[in-house]
Amino acid sequence: MTTLGTASAGPGEMDTGRLEVGETRDGTTVGLPCAVIEGASDGETLYLQAASDGDELNGVGVVSRVVPRLDPAELSGTVLVVGIVNYHAFQVAEHRNPIDDTKMNRAYPGDDGGTSSERIAATTFDAATRADLILDLHQGSTSQMIDEVRVRCGRRHRLHDECLELAKTFGCGYVLDQKGPEGQLARAGPDEGIPTIDPELGGCVGWDDDSIEAGVTGVFNVLRGYGFLPGSPGQEPQTRAKGFDQYGSPAGGLVRFEADLGDRVSAGDRLFEVTTPFGERKARVTANNDGVFWRTRRLPQVATGEYVCSVGTNVDAY
Structure with missing residues:
Protein backbone atom coordinates (compact mmCIF):
# COMPACT_ATOMS: atom_id res chain seq x y z
CA MET A 1 0.00 0.00 0.00
CA TYR A 226 12.51 3.79 -17.44
CA GLY A 227 10.45 0.61 -17.43
CA PHE A 228 7.21 1.81 -15.83
CA LEU A 229 5.31 0.95 -19.01
CA PRO A 230 6.13 -1.45 -21.85
CA GLY A 231 7.55 -0.02 -25.05
CA SER A 232 10.32 2.38 -25.99
CA PRO A 233 10.37 6.18 -26.07
CA GLY A 234 10.69 7.89 -29.44
CA GLN A 235 14.09 9.44 -28.78
CA GLU A 236 15.58 11.87 -31.27
CA PRO A 237 18.72 14.04 -31.04
CA GLN A 238 18.23 17.05 -28.78
CA THR A 239 19.48 20.59 -29.31
CA ARG A 240 21.27 21.67 -26.15
CA ALA A 241 22.09 25.21 -25.05
CA LYS A 242 24.49 25.80 -22.17
CA GLY A 243 23.71 29.47 -21.64
CA PHE A 244 21.49 32.45 -22.49
CA ASP A 245 22.03 35.88 -23.95
CA GLN A 246 19.19 38.13 -22.77
CA TYR A 247 18.32 41.31 -24.64
CA GLY A 248 16.65 44.44 -23.35
CA SER A 249 15.32 47.31 -25.41
CA PRO A 250 17.66 50.24 -26.10
CA ALA A 251 14.64 52.53 -26.52
CA GLY A 252 10.98 52.80 -25.65
CA GLY A 253 8.38 51.94 -28.27
CA LEU A 254 6.93 48.92 -30.06
CA VAL A 255 8.88 45.70 -30.73
CA ARG A 256 8.90 43.96 -34.10
CA PHE A 257 10.70 40.62 -34.08
CA GLU A 258 12.82 39.63 -37.05
CA ALA A 259 13.36 36.02 -35.95
CA ASP A 260 10.94 33.26 -34.99
CA LEU A 261 11.13 31.02 -31.94
CA GLY A 262 13.39 28.06 -32.63
CA ASP A 263 15.31 29.79 -35.43
CA ARG A 264 19.06 29.33 -35.54
CA VAL A 265 20.70 32.76 -35.47
CA SER A 266 24.27 33.84 -36.10
CA ALA A 267 26.19 36.67 -34.48
CA GLY A 268 25.11 39.86 -36.20
CA ASP A 269 21.69 38.57 -37.30
CA ARG A 270 18.81 40.95 -36.66
CA LEU A 271 16.63 39.93 -33.71
CA PHE A 272 14.19 42.82 -33.37
CA GLU A 273 13.62 46.48 -33.99
CA VAL A 274 11.85 49.11 -31.93
CA THR A 275 9.58 51.64 -33.63
CA THR A 276 7.39 54.59 -32.74
CA PRO A 277 3.60 54.12 -32.85
CA PHE A 278 3.87 55.44 -36.43
CA GLY A 279 6.30 52.73 -37.54
CA GLU A 280 9.41 54.89 -37.48
CA ARG A 281 12.44 52.81 -36.52
CA LYS A 282 14.17 53.92 -33.32
CA ALA A 283 16.56 51.02 -32.77
CA ARG A 284 17.58 47.64 -34.17
CA VAL A 285 19.16 44.86 -32.08
CA THR A 286 21.35 42.07 -33.45
CA ALA A 287 22.61 38.81 -31.93
CA ASN A 288 25.85 38.93 -30.00
CA ASN A 289 26.55 35.22 -30.50
CA ASP A 290 25.40 32.22 -32.52
CA GLY A 291 22.49 30.35 -30.98
CA VAL A 292 18.78 29.53 -30.98
CA PHE A 293 16.02 32.13 -30.69
CA TRP A 294 14.57 30.81 -27.44
CA ARG A 295 12.13 33.15 -25.71
CA THR A 296 10.34 36.49 -26.24
CA ARG A 297 8.15 38.88 -24.33
CA ARG A 298 4.46 38.63 -25.16
CA LEU A 299 3.44 42.29 -25.29
CA PRO A 300 4.89 44.56 -28.01
CA GLN A 301 5.26 47.74 -25.97
CA VAL A 302 8.57 48.24 -24.13
CA ALA A 303 10.33 50.85 -22.04
CA THR A 304 14.03 51.56 -22.26
CA GLY A 305 15.95 48.62 -20.80
CA GLU A 306 12.91 46.34 -20.54
CA TYR A 307 13.36 42.62 -21.32
CA VAL A 308 12.61 41.65 -24.93
CA CYS A 309 14.02 38.22 -25.78
CA SER A 310 16.59 35.49 -25.10
CA VAL A 311 18.91 33.48 -27.34
CA GLY A 312 20.19 30.08 -26.22
CA THR A 313 23.96 30.01 -26.71
CA ASN A 314 26.86 27.54 -26.69
CA VAL A 315 24.63 25.18 -28.66
CA ASP A 316 25.31 21.58 -29.58
CA ALA A 317 23.41 18.37 -30.29
CA TYR A 318 23.49 15.14 -28.29
Missing part, protein backbone atom coordinates in the same frame (compact mmCIF):
# COMPACT_ATOMS: atom_id res chain seq x y z
CA THR A 2 1.34 3.44 -1.00
CA THR A 3 -0.01 6.63 0.56
CA LEU A 4 0.37 10.30 -0.37
CA GLY A 5 -1.74 12.61 1.76
CA THR A 6 -5.23 11.11 1.83
CA ALA A 7 -4.65 9.14 -1.39
CA SER A 8 -3.86 5.47 -0.84
CA ALA A 9 -3.49 2.64 -3.37
CA GLY A 10 -2.45 -0.98 -3.30
CA PRO A 11 -0.98 -2.97 -6.19
CA GLY A 12 -3.05 -2.45 -9.35
CA GLU A 13 -4.96 0.49 -7.85
CA MET A 14 -5.21 4.27 -8.22
CA ASP A 15 -6.53 6.84 -5.76
CA THR A 16 -6.74 10.62 -5.52
CA GLY A 17 -6.82 12.80 -2.43
CA ARG A 18 -5.35 15.88 -0.76
CA LEU A 19 -1.92 16.60 0.67
CA GLU A 20 -2.30 18.94 3.64
CA VAL A 21 0.07 21.95 3.69
CA GLY A 22 -1.49 24.36 6.22
CA GLU A 23 -4.54 26.58 6.51
CA THR A 24 -6.00 29.60 4.77
CA ARG A 25 -6.70 32.88 6.58
CA ASP A 26 -10.11 31.68 7.74
CA GLY A 27 -8.67 28.50 9.20
CA THR A 28 -9.72 26.22 6.35
CA THR A 29 -7.31 23.36 5.67
CA VAL A 30 -5.27 23.70 2.48
CA GLY A 31 -4.85 20.43 0.66
CA LEU A 32 -2.97 20.04 -2.62
CA PRO A 33 -4.61 17.68 -5.13
CA CYS A 34 -2.57 14.49 -5.25
CA ALA A 35 -2.74 11.02 -6.71
CA VAL A 36 -1.13 7.61 -6.25
CA ILE A 37 -0.99 5.12 -9.11
CA GLU A 38 0.37 1.82 -7.81
CA GLY A 39 1.38 -0.61 -10.52
CA ALA A 40 0.39 -4.25 -10.48
CA SER A 41 4.10 -5.12 -10.74
CA ASP A 42 7.04 -3.94 -8.65
CA GLY A 43 9.31 -1.21 -9.97
CA GLU A 44 10.71 2.24 -9.34
CA THR A 45 8.82 5.37 -8.26
CA LEU A 46 8.25 8.49 -10.37
CA TYR A 47 7.23 11.79 -8.78
CA LEU A 48 5.40 14.31 -10.95
CA GLN A 49 4.29 17.81 -9.95
CA ALA A 50 2.87 20.91 -11.65
CA ALA A 51 2.09 24.58 -11.00
CA SER A 52 4.74 25.42 -8.42
CA ASP A 53 4.36 28.82 -10.12
CA GLY A 54 0.67 29.63 -9.97
CA ASP A 55 0.18 31.00 -13.49
CA GLU A 56 2.08 28.18 -15.23
CA LEU A 57 -0.87 26.03 -16.18
CA ASN A 58 0.45 23.84 -18.99
CA GLY A 59 1.77 21.37 -16.42
CA VAL A 60 -1.70 21.10 -14.89
CA GLY A 61 -2.97 20.34 -18.38
CA VAL A 62 -0.38 17.57 -18.69
CA VAL A 63 -1.37 16.02 -15.35
CA SER A 64 -5.07 16.16 -16.25
CA ARG A 65 -4.36 14.19 -19.45
CA VAL A 66 -1.72 11.77 -18.17
CA VAL A 67 -3.39 10.45 -15.02
CA PRO A 68 -6.61 9.21 -16.71
CA ARG A 69 -4.50 7.32 -19.25
CA LEU A 70 -2.48 5.42 -16.64
CA ASP A 71 -3.71 1.87 -16.19
CA PRO A 72 -2.32 0.44 -12.93
CA ALA A 73 -2.66 -3.05 -14.38
CA GLU A 74 -0.08 -2.18 -17.05
CA LEU A 75 2.21 -0.21 -14.75
CA SER A 76 5.37 -1.46 -13.06
CA GLY A 77 6.25 0.60 -10.01
CA THR A 78 4.53 3.69 -8.61
CA VAL A 79 3.65 7.18 -9.83
CA LEU A 80 3.13 9.91 -7.23
CA VAL A 81 1.50 13.13 -8.43
CA VAL A 82 0.89 16.56 -6.93
CA GLY A 83 -1.27 18.33 -9.50
CA ILE A 84 -1.11 21.89 -8.12
CA VAL A 85 1.76 22.87 -5.83
CA ASN A 86 1.36 26.63 -5.40
CA TYR A 87 -2.21 26.49 -4.07
CA HIS A 88 -2.55 30.15 -3.10
CA ALA A 89 -1.08 31.56 -6.34
CA PHE A 90 -3.16 29.18 -8.46
CA GLN A 91 -6.38 30.42 -6.83
CA VAL A 92 -5.69 34.01 -7.90
CA ALA A 93 -3.86 33.22 -11.19
CA GLU A 94 -0.59 34.77 -10.03
CA HIS A 95 3.01 33.61 -10.39
CA ARG A 96 4.11 34.03 -6.77
CA ASN A 97 2.46 32.84 -3.58
CA PRO A 98 0.49 35.93 -2.45
CA ILE A 99 0.61 34.86 1.20
CA ASP A 100 4.37 35.50 1.45
CA ASP A 101 5.20 37.03 -1.97
CA THR A 102 7.51 34.12 -2.74
CA LYS A 103 8.34 32.29 -5.95
CA MET A 104 7.79 28.68 -4.93
CA ASN A 105 10.54 27.31 -7.13
CA ARG A 106 13.10 29.21 -5.07
CA ALA A 107 11.98 27.69 -1.76
CA TYR A 108 13.23 24.07 -2.01
CA PRO A 109 13.99 21.97 -0.06
CA GLY A 110 11.71 24.02 2.19
CA ASP A 111 11.17 24.31 5.93
CA ASP A 112 8.25 22.61 7.65
CA GLY A 113 8.25 25.37 10.28
CA GLY A 114 8.78 28.29 7.90
CA THR A 115 6.70 30.54 5.68
CA SER A 116 3.73 29.37 3.63
CA SER A 117 5.91 28.66 0.59
CA GLU A 118 8.64 26.99 2.64
CA ARG A 119 6.08 24.68 4.26
CA ILE A 120 4.56 23.73 0.90
CA ALA A 121 8.04 23.16 -0.51
CA ALA A 122 9.00 20.98 2.46
CA THR A 123 5.86 18.85 2.15
CA THR A 124 6.19 18.34 -1.60
CA PHE A 125 9.94 17.78 -1.29
CA ASP A 126 9.26 15.04 1.23
CA ALA A 127 6.98 13.40 -1.35
CA ALA A 128 9.44 13.94 -4.20
CA THR A 129 12.37 12.40 -2.33
CA ARG A 130 10.46 9.14 -1.95
CA ALA A 131 10.93 8.70 -5.71
CA ASP A 132 13.69 7.48 -8.02
CA LEU A 133 12.98 10.16 -10.66
CA ILE A 134 11.44 13.64 -10.42
CA LEU A 135 9.60 15.62 -13.12
CA ASP A 136 8.78 19.22 -12.14
CA LEU A 137 6.50 20.60 -14.87
CA HIS A 138 6.82 24.31 -15.67
CA GLN A 139 6.37 26.75 -18.53
CA GLY A 140 8.02 30.06 -19.43
CA SER A 141 5.44 31.92 -17.35
CA THR A 142 3.34 34.09 -19.69
CA SER A 143 6.23 34.81 -22.09
CA GLN A 144 6.42 33.05 -25.45
CA MET A 145 8.98 30.24 -25.44
CA ILE A 146 9.94 27.03 -27.19
CA ASP A 147 9.18 23.72 -25.47
CA GLU A 148 12.35 22.71 -23.62
CA VAL A 149 13.69 20.75 -20.67
CA ARG A 150 16.02 22.28 -18.10
CA VAL A 151 18.87 20.43 -16.38
CA ARG A 152 19.61 22.67 -13.41
CA CYS A 153 22.10 20.76 -11.25
CA GLY A 154 25.18 22.08 -13.06
CA ARG A 155 27.54 20.23 -15.36
CA ARG A 156 29.96 19.37 -12.53
CA HIS A 157 27.29 17.72 -10.38
CA ARG A 158 27.69 13.99 -9.75
CA LEU A 159 24.18 13.37 -11.15
CA HIS A 160 24.54 15.63 -14.20
CA ASP A 161 24.76 12.83 -16.75
CA GLU A 162 21.73 11.06 -15.26
CA CYS A 163 19.71 14.28 -15.31
CA LEU A 164 20.77 14.93 -18.90
CA GLU A 165 19.72 11.42 -19.89
CA LEU A 166 16.34 11.96 -18.23
CA ALA A 167 15.95 15.20 -20.21
CA LYS A 168 16.82 13.42 -23.44
CA THR A 169 14.30 10.69 -22.66
CA PHE A 170 11.57 13.29 -22.01
CA GLY A 171 12.37 14.51 -25.49
CA CYS A 172 11.03 18.03 -26.08
CA GLY A 173 13.76 18.62 -28.67
CA TYR A 174 15.53 21.40 -26.76
CA VAL A 175 17.49 21.26 -23.51
CA LEU A 176 18.89 24.09 -21.40
CA ASP A 177 21.87 22.62 -19.54
CA GLN A 178 22.70 25.45 -17.13
CA LYS A 179 23.01 25.49 -13.34
CA GLY A 180 19.89 27.00 -11.86
CA PRO A 181 19.29 29.33 -8.90
CA GLU A 182 19.29 28.08 -5.33
CA GLY A 183 15.90 26.82 -4.21
CA GLN A 184 14.83 25.11 -7.43
CA LEU A 185 13.50 21.58 -7.10
CA ALA A 186 15.62 20.62 -10.12
CA ARG A 187 18.69 21.59 -8.06
CA ALA A 188 17.57 20.22 -4.72
CA GLY A 189 16.49 16.82 -6.05
CA PRO A 190 19.90 15.84 -7.48
CA ASP A 191 21.54 16.89 -4.22
CA GLU A 192 19.50 14.08 -2.65
CA GLY A 193 20.69 11.64 -5.30
CA ILE A 194 17.52 11.76 -7.44
CA PRO A 195 17.69 12.63 -11.16
CA THR A 196 15.41 15.64 -11.62
CA ILE A 197 14.42 17.75 -14.61
CA ASP A 198 12.38 20.89 -15.14
CA PRO A 199 10.39 20.68 -18.41
CA GLU A 200 9.47 24.21 -19.51
CA LEU A 201 6.44 23.62 -21.70
CA GLY A 202 6.19 26.72 -23.86
CA GLY A 203 4.79 29.91 -22.45
CA CYS A 204 1.30 31.37 -22.62
CA VAL A 205 -1.60 32.95 -20.79
CA GLY A 206 -3.88 30.10 -19.74
CA TRP A 207 -2.69 26.96 -21.45
CA ASP A 208 -1.56 25.84 -24.88
CA ASP A 209 -2.66 22.50 -26.34
CA ASP A 210 0.49 21.93 -28.39
CA SER A 211 2.79 22.43 -25.41
CA ILE A 212 0.54 20.30 -23.20
CA GLU A 213 0.68 17.49 -25.72
CA ALA A 214 4.48 17.81 -25.85
CA GLY A 215 4.46 17.38 -22.08
CA VAL A 216 2.12 14.38 -22.22
CA THR A 217 4.40 12.75 -24.78
CA GLY A 218 7.40 13.54 -22.59
CA VAL A 219 5.91 11.95 -19.48
CA PHE A 220 5.01 8.79 -21.39
CA ASN A 221 8.51 8.75 -22.93
CA VAL A 222 9.90 8.69 -19.39
CA LEU A 223 7.43 6.02 -18.26
CA ARG A 224 8.45 3.80 -21.18
CA GLY A 225 12.13 4.66 -21.12
Whole structure:
Protein backbone atom coordinates (compact mmCIF):
# COMPACT_ATOMS: atom_id res chain seq x y z
CA MET A 1 0.00 0.00 0.00
CA THR A 2 1.34 3.44 -1.00
CA THR A 3 -0.01 6.63 0.56
CA LEU A 4 0.37 10.30 -0.37
CA GLY A 5 -1.74 12.61 1.76
CA THR A 6 -5.23 11.11 1.83
CA ALA A 7 -4.65 9.14 -1.39
CA SER A 8 -3.86 5.47 -0.84
CA ALA A 9 -3.49 2.64 -3.37
CA GLY A 10 -2.45 -0.98 -3.30
CA PRO A 11 -0.98 -2.97 -6.19
CA GLY A 12 -3.05 -2.45 -9.35
CA GLU A 13 -4.96 0.49 -7.85
CA MET A 14 -5.21 4.27 -8.22
CA ASP A 15 -6.53 6.84 -5.76
CA THR A 16 -6.74 10.62 -5.52
CA GLY A 17 -6.82 12.80 -2.43
CA ARG A 18 -5.35 15.88 -0.76
CA LEU A 19 -1.92 16.60 0.67
CA GLU A 20 -2.30 18.94 3.64
CA VAL A 21 0.07 21.95 3.69
CA GLY A 22 -1.49 24.36 6.22
CA GLU A 23 -4.54 26.58 6.51
CA THR A 24 -6.00 29.60 4.77
CA ARG A 25 -6.70 32.88 6.58
CA ASP A 26 -10.11 31.68 7.74
CA GLY A 27 -8.67 28.50 9.20
CA THR A 28 -9.72 26.22 6.35
CA THR A 29 -7.31 23.36 5.67
CA VAL A 30 -5.27 23.70 2.48
CA GLY A 31 -4.85 20.43 0.66
CA LEU A 32 -2.97 20.04 -2.62
CA PRO A 33 -4.61 17.68 -5.13
CA CYS A 34 -2.57 14.49 -5.25
CA ALA A 35 -2.74 11.02 -6.71
CA VAL A 36 -1.13 7.61 -6.25
CA ILE A 37 -0.99 5.12 -9.11
CA GLU A 38 0.37 1.82 -7.81
CA GLY A 39 1.38 -0.61 -10.52
CA ALA A 40 0.39 -4.25 -10.48
CA SER A 41 4.10 -5.12 -10.74
CA ASP A 42 7.04 -3.94 -8.65
CA GLY A 43 9.31 -1.21 -9.97
CA GLU A 44 10.71 2.24 -9.34
CA THR A 45 8.82 5.37 -8.26
CA LEU A 46 8.25 8.49 -10.37
CA TYR A 47 7.23 11.79 -8.78
CA LEU A 48 5.40 14.31 -10.95
CA GLN A 49 4.29 17.81 -9.95
CA ALA A 50 2.87 20.91 -11.65
CA ALA A 51 2.09 24.58 -11.00
CA SER A 52 4.74 25.42 -8.42
CA ASP A 53 4.36 28.82 -10.12
CA GLY A 54 0.67 29.63 -9.97
CA ASP A 55 0.18 31.00 -13.49
CA GLU A 56 2.08 28.18 -15.23
CA LEU A 57 -0.87 26.03 -16.18
CA ASN A 58 0.45 23.84 -18.99
CA GLY A 59 1.77 21.37 -16.42
CA VAL A 60 -1.70 21.10 -14.89
CA GLY A 61 -2.97 20.34 -18.38
CA VAL A 62 -0.38 17.57 -18.69
CA VAL A 63 -1.37 16.02 -15.35
CA SER A 64 -5.07 16.16 -16.25
CA ARG A 65 -4.36 14.19 -19.45
CA VAL A 66 -1.72 11.77 -18.17
CA VAL A 67 -3.39 10.45 -15.02
CA PRO A 68 -6.61 9.21 -16.71
CA ARG A 69 -4.50 7.32 -19.25
CA LEU A 70 -2.48 5.42 -16.64
CA ASP A 71 -3.71 1.87 -16.19
CA PRO A 72 -2.32 0.44 -12.93
CA ALA A 73 -2.66 -3.05 -14.38
CA GLU A 74 -0.08 -2.18 -17.05
CA LEU A 75 2.21 -0.21 -14.75
CA SER A 76 5.37 -1.46 -13.06
CA GLY A 77 6.25 0.60 -10.01
CA THR A 78 4.53 3.69 -8.61
CA VAL A 79 3.65 7.18 -9.83
CA LEU A 80 3.13 9.91 -7.23
CA VAL A 81 1.50 13.13 -8.43
CA VAL A 82 0.89 16.56 -6.93
CA GLY A 83 -1.27 18.33 -9.50
CA ILE A 84 -1.11 21.89 -8.12
CA VAL A 85 1.76 22.87 -5.83
CA ASN A 86 1.36 26.63 -5.40
CA TYR A 87 -2.21 26.49 -4.07
CA HIS A 88 -2.55 30.15 -3.10
CA ALA A 89 -1.08 31.56 -6.34
CA PHE A 90 -3.16 29.18 -8.46
CA GLN A 91 -6.38 30.42 -6.83
CA VAL A 92 -5.69 34.01 -7.90
CA ALA A 93 -3.86 33.22 -11.19
CA GLU A 94 -0.59 34.77 -10.03
CA HIS A 95 3.01 33.61 -10.39
CA ARG A 96 4.11 34.03 -6.77
CA ASN A 97 2.46 32.84 -3.58
CA PRO A 98 0.49 35.93 -2.45
CA ILE A 99 0.61 34.86 1.20
CA ASP A 100 4.37 35.50 1.45
CA ASP A 101 5.20 37.03 -1.97
CA THR A 102 7.51 34.12 -2.74
CA LYS A 103 8.34 32.29 -5.95
CA MET A 104 7.79 28.68 -4.93
CA ASN A 105 10.54 27.31 -7.13
CA ARG A 106 13.10 29.21 -5.07
CA ALA A 107 11.98 27.69 -1.76
CA TYR A 108 13.23 24.07 -2.01
CA PRO A 109 13.99 21.97 -0.06
CA GLY A 110 11.71 24.02 2.19
CA ASP A 111 11.17 24.31 5.93
CA ASP A 112 8.25 22.61 7.65
CA GLY A 113 8.25 25.37 10.28
CA GLY A 114 8.78 28.29 7.90
CA THR A 115 6.70 30.54 5.68
CA SER A 116 3.73 29.37 3.63
CA SER A 117 5.91 28.66 0.59
CA GLU A 118 8.64 26.99 2.64
CA ARG A 119 6.08 24.68 4.26
CA ILE A 120 4.56 23.73 0.90
CA ALA A 121 8.04 23.16 -0.51
CA ALA A 122 9.00 20.98 2.46
CA THR A 123 5.86 18.85 2.15
CA THR A 124 6.19 18.34 -1.60
CA PHE A 125 9.94 17.78 -1.29
CA ASP A 126 9.26 15.04 1.23
CA ALA A 127 6.98 13.40 -1.35
CA ALA A 128 9.44 13.94 -4.20
CA THR A 129 12.37 12.40 -2.33
CA ARG A 130 10.46 9.14 -1.95
CA ALA A 131 10.93 8.70 -5.71
CA ASP A 132 13.69 7.48 -8.02
CA LEU A 133 12.98 10.16 -10.66
CA ILE A 134 11.44 13.64 -10.42
CA LEU A 135 9.60 15.62 -13.12
CA ASP A 136 8.78 19.22 -12.14
CA LEU A 137 6.50 20.60 -14.87
CA HIS A 138 6.82 24.31 -15.67
CA GLN A 139 6.37 26.75 -18.53
CA GLY A 140 8.02 30.06 -19.43
CA SER A 141 5.44 31.92 -17.35
CA THR A 142 3.34 34.09 -19.69
CA SER A 143 6.23 34.81 -22.09
CA GLN A 144 6.42 33.05 -25.45
CA MET A 145 8.98 30.24 -25.44
CA ILE A 146 9.94 27.03 -27.19
CA ASP A 147 9.18 23.72 -25.47
CA GLU A 148 12.35 22.71 -23.62
CA VAL A 149 13.69 20.75 -20.67
CA ARG A 150 16.02 22.28 -18.10
CA VAL A 151 18.87 20.43 -16.38
CA ARG A 152 19.61 22.67 -13.41
CA CYS A 153 22.10 20.76 -11.25
CA GLY A 154 25.18 22.08 -13.06
CA ARG A 155 27.54 20.23 -15.36
CA ARG A 156 29.96 19.37 -12.53
CA HIS A 157 27.29 17.72 -10.38
CA ARG A 158 27.69 13.99 -9.75
CA LEU A 159 24.18 13.37 -11.15
CA HIS A 160 24.54 15.63 -14.20
CA ASP A 161 24.76 12.83 -16.75
CA GLU A 162 21.73 11.06 -15.26
CA CYS A 163 19.71 14.28 -15.31
CA LEU A 164 20.77 14.93 -18.90
CA GLU A 165 19.72 11.42 -19.89
CA LEU A 166 16.34 11.96 -18.23
CA ALA A 167 15.95 15.20 -20.21
CA LYS A 168 16.82 13.42 -23.44
CA THR A 169 14.30 10.69 -22.66
CA PHE A 170 11.57 13.29 -22.01
CA GLY A 171 12.37 14.51 -25.49
CA CYS A 172 11.03 18.03 -26.08
CA GLY A 173 13.76 18.62 -28.67
CA TYR A 174 15.53 21.40 -26.76
CA VAL A 175 17.49 21.26 -23.51
CA LEU A 176 18.89 24.09 -21.40
CA ASP A 177 21.87 22.62 -19.54
CA GLN A 178 22.70 25.45 -17.13
CA LYS A 179 23.01 25.49 -13.34
CA GLY A 180 19.89 27.00 -11.86
CA PRO A 181 19.29 29.33 -8.90
CA GLU A 182 19.29 28.08 -5.33
CA GLY A 183 15.90 26.82 -4.21
CA GLN A 184 14.83 25.11 -7.43
CA LEU A 185 13.50 21.58 -7.10
CA ALA A 186 15.62 20.62 -10.12
CA ARG A 187 18.69 21.59 -8.06
CA ALA A 188 17.57 20.22 -4.72
CA GLY A 189 16.49 16.82 -6.05
CA PRO A 190 19.90 15.84 -7.48
CA ASP A 191 21.54 16.89 -4.22
CA GLU A 192 19.50 14.08 -2.65
CA GLY A 193 20.69 11.64 -5.30
CA ILE A 194 17.52 11.76 -7.44
CA PRO A 195 17.69 12.63 -11.16
CA THR A 196 15.41 15.64 -11.62
CA ILE A 197 14.42 17.75 -14.61
CA ASP A 198 12.38 20.89 -15.14
CA PRO A 199 10.39 20.68 -18.41
CA GLU A 200 9.47 24.21 -19.51
CA LEU A 201 6.44 23.62 -21.70
CA GLY A 202 6.19 26.72 -23.86
CA GLY A 203 4.79 29.91 -22.45
CA CYS A 204 1.30 31.37 -22.62
CA VAL A 205 -1.60 32.95 -20.79
CA GLY A 206 -3.88 30.10 -19.74
CA TRP A 207 -2.69 26.96 -21.45
CA ASP A 208 -1.56 25.84 -24.88
CA ASP A 209 -2.66 22.50 -26.34
CA ASP A 210 0.49 21.93 -28.39
CA SER A 211 2.79 22.43 -25.41
CA ILE A 212 0.54 20.30 -23.20
CA GLU A 213 0.68 17.49 -25.72
CA ALA A 214 4.48 17.81 -25.85
CA GLY A 215 4.46 17.38 -22.08
CA VAL A 216 2.12 14.38 -22.22
CA THR A 217 4.40 12.75 -24.78
CA GLY A 218 7.40 13.54 -22.59
CA VAL A 219 5.91 11.95 -19.48
CA PHE A 220 5.01 8.79 -21.39
CA ASN A 221 8.51 8.75 -22.93
CA VAL A 222 9.90 8.69 -19.39
CA LEU A 223 7.43 6.02 -18.26
CA ARG A 224 8.45 3.80 -21.18
CA GLY A 225 12.13 4.66 -21.12
CA TYR A 226 12.51 3.79 -17.44
CA GLY A 227 10.45 0.61 -17.43
CA PHE A 228 7.21 1.81 -15.83
CA LEU A 229 5.31 0.95 -19.01
CA PRO A 230 6.13 -1.45 -21.85
CA GLY A 231 7.55 -0.02 -25.05
CA SER A 232 10.32 2.38 -25.99
CA PRO A 233 10.37 6.18 -26.07
CA GLY A 234 10.69 7.89 -29.44
CA GLN A 235 14.09 9.44 -28.78
CA GLU A 236 15.58 11.87 -31.27
CA PRO A 237 18.72 14.04 -31.04
CA GLN A 238 18.23 17.05 -28.78
CA THR A 239 19.48 20.59 -29.31
CA ARG A 240 21.27 21.67 -26.15
CA ALA A 241 22.09 25.21 -25.05
CA LYS A 242 24.49 25.80 -22.17
CA GLY A 243 23.71 29.47 -21.64
CA PHE A 244 21.49 32.45 -22.49
CA ASP A 245 22.03 35.88 -23.95
CA GLN A 246 19.19 38.13 -22.77
CA TYR A 247 18.32 41.31 -24.64
CA GLY A 248 16.65 44.44 -23.35
CA SER A 249 15.32 47.31 -25.41
CA PRO A 250 17.66 50.24 -26.10
CA ALA A 251 14.64 52.53 -26.52
CA GLY A 252 10.98 52.80 -25.65
CA GLY A 253 8.38 51.94 -28.27
CA LEU A 254 6.93 48.92 -30.06
CA VAL A 255 8.88 45.70 -30.73
CA ARG A 256 8.90 43.96 -34.10
CA PHE A 257 10.70 40.62 -34.08
CA GLU A 258 12.82 39.63 -37.05
CA ALA A 259 13.36 36.02 -35.95
CA ASP A 260 10.94 33.26 -34.99
CA LEU A 261 11.13 31.02 -31.94
CA GLY A 262 13.39 28.06 -32.63
CA ASP A 263 15.31 29.79 -35.43
CA ARG A 264 19.06 29.33 -35.54
CA VAL A 265 20.70 32.76 -35.47
CA SER A 266 24.27 33.84 -36.10
CA ALA A 267 26.19 36.67 -34.48
CA GLY A 268 25.11 39.86 -36.20
CA ASP A 269 21.69 38.57 -37.30
CA ARG A 270 18.81 40.95 -36.66
CA LEU A 271 16.63 39.93 -33.71
CA PHE A 272 14.19 42.82 -33.37
CA GLU A 273 13.62 46.48 -33.99
CA VAL A 274 11.85 49.11 -31.93
CA THR A 275 9.58 51.64 -33.63
CA THR A 276 7.39 54.59 -32.74
CA PRO A 277 3.60 54.12 -32.85
CA PHE A 278 3.87 55.44 -36.43
CA GLY A 279 6.30 52.73 -37.54
CA GLU A 280 9.41 54.89 -37.48
CA ARG A 281 12.44 52.81 -36.52
CA LYS A 282 14.17 53.92 -33.32
CA ALA A 283 16.56 51.02 -32.77
CA ARG A 284 17.58 47.64 -34.17
CA VAL A 285 19.16 44.86 -32.08
CA THR A 286 21.35 42.07 -33.45
CA ALA A 287 22.61 38.81 -31.93
CA ASN A 288 25.85 38.93 -30.00
CA ASN A 289 26.55 35.22 -30.50
CA ASP A 290 25.40 32.22 -32.52
CA GLY A 291 22.49 30.35 -30.98
CA VAL A 292 18.78 29.53 -30.98
CA PHE A 293 16.02 32.13 -30.69
CA TRP A 294 14.57 30.81 -27.44
CA ARG A 295 12.13 33.15 -25.71
CA THR A 296 10.34 36.49 -26.24
CA ARG A 297 8.15 38.88 -24.33
CA ARG A 298 4.46 38.63 -25.16
CA LEU A 299 3.44 42.29 -25.29
CA PRO A 300 4.89 44.56 -28.01
CA GLN A 301 5.26 47.74 -25.97
CA VAL A 302 8.57 48.24 -24.13
CA ALA A 303 10.33 50.85 -22.04
CA THR A 304 14.03 51.56 -22.26
CA GLY A 305 15.95 48.62 -20.80
CA GLU A 306 12.91 46.34 -20.54
CA TYR A 307 13.36 42.62 -21.32
CA VAL A 308 12.61 41.65 -24.93
CA CYS A 309 14.02 38.22 -25.78
CA SER A 310 16.59 35.49 -25.10
CA VAL A 311 18.91 33.48 -27.34
CA GLY A 312 20.19 30.08 -26.22
CA THR A 313 23.96 30.01 -26.71
CA ASN A 314 26.86 27.54 -26.69
CA VAL A 315 24.63 25.18 -28.66
CA ASP A 316 25.31 21.58 -29.58
CA ALA A 317 23.41 18.37 -30.29
CA TYR A 318 23.49 15.14 -28.29
